[in-house]
Amino acid sequence: MVGASLAGLLTARALRGQGFQERIVVVGAERHRPYDRPPLSKDFLKGAIGEADLALEAEGEEPGIEWRLGVAATALDAPARKITLGDGTTLTADGIVIATGAAARRLPGTGGLAGVHTLRTLDDARALRADLERAGRIVVIGGGFIGAEVAATARELGRDVTLVESGPAPLAGVLGPAMAHALAGLHERRGVRLITGAHVTEVTGTGRADGVRLADGSHLPADVVVAGIGATPCTGWLAGSGVELGDGVLCDEGGGTSVPGIVAVGDCAAWYEPALGRHHRIEHWTGARQRAAVAAATLLSGGTARPEPARPPYFWSDQYDVKIQFIGHAGDADTVTVEEGDPATHSFLAVYRRGERPVAVLGVNQVRLFTRWRRHLETTPAHTG
């Protein structure tokens, strides 16, 4: 098992649950045992919860895993199923699970600058938390989940926050422009300065960042700069391995890679989705969770297990005191209608439809109603085309 985060842990558990009794070795590039990443941009960053609260393993849990932590896999010889690790040692296995996740994209040209952060790992969050303590002005680049959540958290900590987004509104890519606009007011009402349609040309400063320059020439002073500009799958170590790669490790609809005996799961894996007719990399927590059992079954059966139809992706985001929940693919919809509540009050539910058929649902502080819709979408089979 290469990768010691959520997908790796859950796949190991699923292998045990499905009766696998042989040796399981889990290799992790980070030195930490598996931990929960979503709180890193929210409660952990805010200081509301501590590191012990992030642990994914229950106390006393013993699934019989040998951990090799703090050492990354550097190469794979797929036909021989041999993995080379950063310390020069090798591991040979009957089955391999690739669960190396994704890495935060960094702003080009900021390598030597202090005060410039990305947020993906526990170590990232520790560093950002420490820097936020002494910072007054924060500029967040990118209005995706990480960016929007960090902006919200920093604002709740009383910092002066500017959120720079290249699109028309934060989260426009996943929610579609109409609903993203409806939610953009959330940031402004809480006192975050929101700049949309803007491109960053440079992080200024010598030794330490002191601001951000935009394409229109304006300069935003900052003590801390956070880049939430997406993540790229950690598949560099697989180059030349014989495992087929695209945007991530290309897999069939059961997680099987192009090489028998090797499966991939989690943020690094692009599973074939029949409903979409293409490979699709899901970077959400629930994707890793739902697919771990499928990947384990594929590995143990040698690829003959028939996976259940994939469930539509579900994700959530907490910003200020607002719970945002979303399921489905907004891009498939031709209409979106608010069916409950009012976007102006930040308590509403919107249904995205293609023709008559619901393809996605957005809930904002509508937990109970959203649960019903989520079940409806999960239990209604997706149609092709």
Next chain:
Amino acid sequence: MIPACPLASLPRGEALRLDVDPPIAVFHTDDGDLYAIDDTCTHQDASLADGWLEGCEVECPLHASRFDLRTGQVDAPPAKRPVRTHRVVVEDDVVYVVPSDAPPNLPPGVTLKGQA
């Protein structure tokens, strides 16, 4: 014993949240059984009464950990601790909850009102 509601006002498949401290959720399963557990998910502040009831399990409405209503055990992360269970009594068509005297497993950051 805490009176919850008349049995007739809690149809099968439905849940009720009792505003005690900490809150308690009472479930009436599709099979006609009644169960009570702490309403707050052990992972984060979410109301399990808002979750999805299926068989003898409820799925947290936020992050989809499932709790067994009979034992309180949880199936998978992000929750990792069981939820506290309570005894349910029906007398004269009224549902009552007998609160457990075990300590609750509240999520980090959530405290009893009396101990805020």
